[in-house]
Amino acid sequence: MKKFKLLTAAIFSMAIAAPLVSMSAVAERYVLISHAPDSDSWWNTVKNGLALAGKQMDVTVEYRNPPTGDLADMARIIQQAAASKPDGIITTLADFDVLSGPIRNAVDQGINVIIMNSGTPEQARDVGALMFVGQPEYDAGFAAGQRAEKDGVKSFVCVNHAISNAVVSERCRGFADGLGVDLGNSMLDSGQDPSEIKNRVLAYLSANPDVDAILTLGPTAAGPTLLALQENGYAGDIYFGTFDLGEDIVKGIKSGVINWAIDQQPFLQAYLPIVILANYDRFGVLPGNNINSGPGFVTKEGLELVEKHAGEYR
Amino acid sequence: MTETTSTPPVSTDKPDERVKTRSSFRQALIRPELGGICGTILVFTFFLLTASDSGMFSASGVMNWSIVSSQFIIIAVGACLLMIAGEFDLSVGSMIGFSGMSIALLSVVFGLPMWMAIIATFILCMGIGALSGWLVIKTGLPSFIVTLAFLFILRGLTIFAAISTTNKTIVGGIKDAAEGDWLAPLFGGKVLTGLFQWLGDNGWIETFERGFKKGQPVVDGIPMLMVWAVILLIFGHWLLTKTKFGNWIFASGGNAQAATYVGVPVNRVKILMFMFTAFCACVFATSQVIEFGSAGADRGLLKEFEAIISVVIGGALLTGGYGSVIGAALGAIIFGVVQQGLFFAGVESSLFRVFLGAILLFAVILNTYIRRMITGEK
Numbered sequence: 045m046k047k048f049k050l051l052t053a054a055i056f057s058m059a060i061a062a063p064l065v066s067m068s069a070v071a072e073r074y075v076l077i078s079h080a081p082d083s084d085s086w087w088n089t090v091k092n093g094l095a096l097a098g099k100q101m102d103v104t105v106e107y108r109n110p111p112t113g114d115l116a117d118m119a120r121i122i123q124q125a126a127a128s129k130p131d132g133i134i135t136t137l138a139d140f141d142v143l144s145g146p147i148r149n150a151v152d153q154g155i156n157v158i159i160m161n162s163g164t165p166e167q168a169r170d171v172g173a174l175m176f177v178g179q180p181e182y183d184a185g186f187a188a189g190q191r192a193e194k195d196g197v198k199s200f201v202c203v204n205h206a207i208s209n210a211v212v213s214e215r216c217r218g219f220a221d222g223l224g225v226d227l228g229n230s231m232l233d234s235g236q237d238p239s240e241i242k243n244r245v246l247a248y249l250s251a252n253p254d255v256d257a258i259l260t261l262g263p264t265a266a267g268p269t270l271l272a273l274q275e276n277g278y279a280g281d282i283y284f285g286t287f288d289l290g291e292d293i294v295k296g297i298k299s300g301v302i303n304w305a306i307d308q309q310p311f312l313q314a315y316l317p318i319v320i321l322a323n324y325d326r327f328g329v330l331p332g333n334n335i336n337s338g339p340g341f342v343t344k345e346g347l348e349l350v351e352k353h354a355g356e357y358r
Numbered sequence: 359m360t361e362t363t364s365t366p367p368v369s370t371d372k373p374d375e376r377v378k379t380r381s382s383f384r385q386a387l388i389r390p391e392l393g394g395i396c397g398t399i400l401v402f403t404f405f406l407l408t409a410s411d412s413g414m415f416s417a418s419g420v421m422n423w424s425i426v427s428s429q430f431i432i433i434a435v436g437a438c439l440l441m442i443a444g445e446f447d448l449s450v451g452s453m454i455g456f457s458g459m460s461i462a463l464l465s466v467v468f469g470l471p472m473w474m475a476i477i478a479t480f481i482l483c484m485g486i487g488a489l490s491g492w493l494v495i496k497t498g499l500p501s502f503i504v505t506l507a508f509l510f511i512l513r514g515l516t517i518f519a520a521i522s523t524t525n526k527t528i529v530g531g532i533k534d535a536a537e538g539d540w541l542a543p544l545f546g547g548k549v550l551t552g553l554f555q556w557l558g559d560n561g562w563i564e565t566f567e568r569g570f571k572k573g574q575p576v577v578d579g580i581p582m583l584m585v586w587a588v589i590l591l592i593f594g595h596w597l598l599t600k601t602k603f604g605n606w607i608f609a610s611g612g613n614a615q616a617a618t619y620v621g622v623p624v625n626r627v628k629i630l631m632f633m634f635t636a637f638c639a640c641v642f643a644t645s646q647v648i649e650f651g652s653a654g655a656d657r658g659l660l661k662e663f664e665a666i667i668s669v670v671i672g673g674a675l676l677t678g679g680y681g682s683v684i685g686a687a688l689g690a691i692i693f694g695v696v697q698q699g700l701f702f703a704g705v706e707s708s709l710f711r712v713f714l715g716a717i718l719l720f721a722v723i724l725n726t727y728i729r730r731m732i733t734g735e736k
Contacts, residue, residue, distance in 0.1 A: 106704070112659040112660050114656060114659050115654055115656075120422065124701055124702070126418065127422050128419070129412075139654065141650060141651040141652035142651070142654075152570075153418075207527050208655050210526055
């Protein structure tokens, strides 16, 4: 009977798998939940920060995300994390409507929650989180817009690879306001796929050849945009600013194609909450305010340390 | 399970030598859902062994994977009937995003009452389902291609509609719009809340420890999503196994030509099944939108494959003409439990898809053997 063979095989593989997933129950356990799809490489820095903090503080850490970036799935993951009774949850607040309910429920079940990365300090307070660790996105965009205006920029295109993330889109709005222009049609929905992003940027620039500046909202969009600018010869000529860091972006800054990058220092967004939660659980100490992990402008000066750890811890 | 009915030998003492007797045990065992049943038992055994102390089987844990499984059941029932009728719908995920956005825009932006927005969306979606079905029939193209086109069209329309009316891709404010509406609780409400409050008061299930919900149970009712899943499951099973129309579905998927010759209205059956799939996607989206209070342009990404995976784990044949709604539901439960359970068991989340692929492969192999045992094909 083939069926029985298959069945024994299944039971056998279960027996092997079981020890692999056994839980370590002694240390405090913290779960970090992000809204990022699997394809978003930027979150690797967060994972590394999380792992490092877990090791240094001697606690168990877990990273969870909805594979496709579907925020409704993320709400389920938060509910599930709460059901597994961790000592603390660190989560992004990418959409208040969808996520506030599950987060509030976790808080009310007696789990300490810290909001990281997305959301606002007010929203974090609303859901009952201990604090917010992240970069106020609109303000960061605004500061970047002011900087660009000082450098003589009059018009821009914003390459948005995460158009469904309302918080990330705030960066474009802030930039437009800081620059003192109307956002209008300047937002380009680029999708997540590198070659699609590249081709859409190329198409946009050939249709609007007199655009002064490009703003990309993360490495996902910045890398392909760099390639596009190499291809149409705009590299170095067009004013190029980007959010966040990555290996390509650091190289771009070094070669002068990218004027600046806004670093929100994601490492801190994962690292600090673990340290804070662990110390809060052990000694009851808690910093008195939200923590702004960014914005910091990274330019050609002082790039060496950034370069060394780009994509890993920066 | 199939449309063949054996005529029993009439009034003879000797059994007919043409009819091979099968033990009743074997008879009961050999059915399309067998793979699903085995899988469900295996999956639960696995997680009982590895994750029993992690909260997976506490009230809130059970509720968590049940809701996720119910979501899968809702879209799997539609996908299952359509697949048995011999067609595919790859636009389910986009349809979920589209109908959610439609409800949000109609109610929040255009100010229609919630019930009207919901009904209008249902009509619109089933219309689109009918259109894709009609295109498949008229052009003779594979439904794979036609619905793949709709996957892009609907997703693009969703993003366009959201951006051009609100400049945002997430439209909120639905909770306020649904306040006091008579139809919305049918999708986003909860039933048996009194029972759960009573259980919580007696300390049998967990209650909130702090905040304004202190003393209320963490699980405060059965969400309508689960009720819908059960209703659709029962309806689908009844339709498929107890009605003439069910036989037509099998016949249309098994051999459309032959079915047409014996007078089955194949085209009508198929178009109706496309509409039913759209209806299921719409139920999914409405429940989600009402529960979470916002619609996002990227909702439902890849859900079409999750529906198909559930159906295939449940023993249906990709080529049509064979399958079971109960099996599809079991497939959905396996899928939901595995997806959520791997977390409780503490498995690295990037390995989730590896497990998923392995389970899919295992289920399909098992189902193939079972089907060969049933039909006797080699």
